[in-house]
Amino acid sequence: MALVLHSWKANKNAYKAFIAAEYNGVKIDLSPDFVMGVTNKSPEYLKMNPIGKVPVLETPDGAIFESNAIARYVARLKDSSLFGSSSIDYGHVEQWIDFSTTELDAHISTILRPRFGYGVYHPAVEEAANAALKRSFAALNSYLASNTFLVGHSVTLADIILTCNLYLGFTYILTKSFTSEFPHVERYFWTLVNQPNFRKIIGEVKQTDAIPPVKTPEEAAAAAKPKPEPKKQEEKPKAAPAAEEEAPKPKAKNPLDLLPPSKMILDEWKRLYSNTKTNFREVAIKGFWDMYDPEGYSLWFCDYKYNDENTVSFVTLNKVSGFLQRMDLARKYAFGKMLVIGSEAPFKVKGLWLFRGQEIPQFVIDECYDMELYEWKKVDISDEAQKERVNQMIEDQEPFEGEALLDAKCFK
Numbered sequence: 001m002a003l004v005l006h007s008w009k010a011n012k013n014a015y016k017a018f019i020a021a022e023y024n025g026v027k028i029d030l031s032p033d034f035v036m037g038v039t040n041k042s043p044e045y046l047k048m049n050p051i052g053k054v055p056v057l058e059t060p061d062g063a064i065f066e067s068n069a070i071a072r073y074v075a076r077l078k079d080s081s082l083f084g085s086s087s088i089d090y091g092h093v094e095q096w097i098d099f100s101t102t103e104l105d106a107h108i109s110t111i112l113r114p115r116f117g118y119g120v121y122h123p124a125v126e127e128a129a130n131a132a133l134k135r136s137f138a139a140l141n142s143y144l145a146s147n148t149f150l151v152g153h154s155v156t157l158a159d160i161i162l163t164c165n166l167y168l169g170f171t172y173i174l175t176k177s178f179t180s181e182f183p184h185v186e187r188y189f190w191t192l193v194n195q196p197n198f199r200k201i202i203g204e205v206k207q208t209d210a211i212p213p214v215k216t217p218e219e220a221a222a223a224a225k226p227k228p229e230p231k232k233q234e235e236k237p238k239a240a241p242a243a244e245e246e247a248p249k250p251k252a253k254n255p256l257d258l259l260p261p262s263k264m265i266l267d268e269w270k271r272l273y274s275n276t277k278t279n280f281r282e283v284a285i286k287g288f289w290d291m292y293d294p295e296g297y298s299l300w301f302c303d304y305k306y307n308d309e310n311t312v313s314f315v316t317l318n319k320v321s322g323f324l325q326r327m328d329l330a331r332k333y334a335f336g337k338m339l340v341i342g343s344e345a346p347f348k349v350k351g352l353w354l355f356r357g358q359e360i361p362q363f364v365i366d367e368c369y370d371m372e373l374y375e376w377k378k379v380d381i382s383d384e385a386q387k388e389r390v391n392q393m394i395e396d397q398e399p400f401e402g403e404a405l406l407d408a409k410c411f412k
């Protein structure tokens with residue numbers, strides 16, 4: 001018998017096992033007839049998990065309940081690096097799993113439950129949970145200032161479990177006004193949910209714009225009333241305080257597609273940039289200015305606001321790579337160069353961006369949180385010194401502004 005997970009699909013507690021399975025190359029099937037509030041109350045289910053909570057993993061050797069235990073079991077099925085590579089790594093993985101469960105998930109759940117009509121809303125309880133959550137975020141933020149992952153230099157089970165717990169928070173209650181105080185946690189979260197093995201399971205993640213209102217006692221009572229037996233699995237699960245998939249909405253046209261046509265064909269420039277191997281100044285840079293359309297496009301310098309924090313080279317490089325990954329949504333409308341400058345810490349991060357239109361596109365500002373980590377300045381192309389700086393950034397000139405380059409990354 002294969003492994004079968006009893007849950008509805010969009011449950012962050014089920015994601016933990018599915019993501020671990022992706023990393024380990026393990027196959028888990030989702031139970032096809034699971035109906036929340038019905039299946040988990042059946043005698044067969046209660047035999048597997050006497051408390052009737054979800055998920056449960058059915059294995060050839062018996063069932064396992066508790067989502068962290070399930071994820072640990074899946075992680076151990078293969079000799080992978082999901083527990084790190086030493087005893088101390090293993091200890092740290094377990095430490096962060098416990099932190100994630102008791103210091104993050106518990107408080108997120110306290111804030112979330114009354115919003116799903118469970119339990120009684122009490123402002124003092126919520127205030128205490130909020131304060132505790134801030135304390136945990138501050139601790140996590142300071143740790144992540146110099147660490148890309150929770151343990152070692154790659155994803156472990158600790159990252160999987162903690163990110164799934166943050167996912168519930170980010171998608172329901174942790175608005176930008178809460179998370180922006182913790183830029184390293186934000187960066188970590190977006191980096192992790194965009195790892196291919198996470199994305200494959202969770203899909204695209206969108207941070208909530210608003211905290212849902214608390215349900216009134218009447219609404220809560222109505223929600224608590226037993227509902228007629230759902231007929232189809234698609235019916236909304238009653239007791240599922242987790243992300244549910246929304247029907248896809250028709251895609252609105254990007255406003256940049258409505259701009260007057262430009263003589264500059266971005267792909268042509270990107271091809272010229274990629275294909276020029278010699279005489280870069282004479283061929284690519286000259287070609288750029290020949291093509292450049294100052295009405296259809298604008299150029300921007302960006303300067304990282306927190307260079308003092310760039311104390312570890314690989315963390316700084318990962319930060320920039322993460323930014324470029326998140327800019328993926330702007331590929332049709334942008335070209336960018338990001339320079340990581342200096343031969344020793346703290347490293348400076350500076351960049352040059354070409355955007356369609358005269359402003360930084362609003363959807364980029366809205367969707368890519370990195371934008372606010374940089375100071376942006378429009379390039380004045382009538383100023384020869386600024387134009388020359390553009391050239392130097394495009395061609396990765398070294399030294400740049402008197403310093404060596406640690407790396408230069410291109411978004412094309």
Ligand SMILES: N[C@@H](CCC(=O)N[C@@H](CS)C(=O)NCC(=O)O)C(=O)O
Binds near residue numbers: 011065241
């Ligand atoms: N600690 C458990 C929590 C499981 C849990 O609370 N599951 C919720 C759905 S996400 C549930 O089954 N609620 C129904 C209930 O409380 O009866 C785990 O991580 O598996």
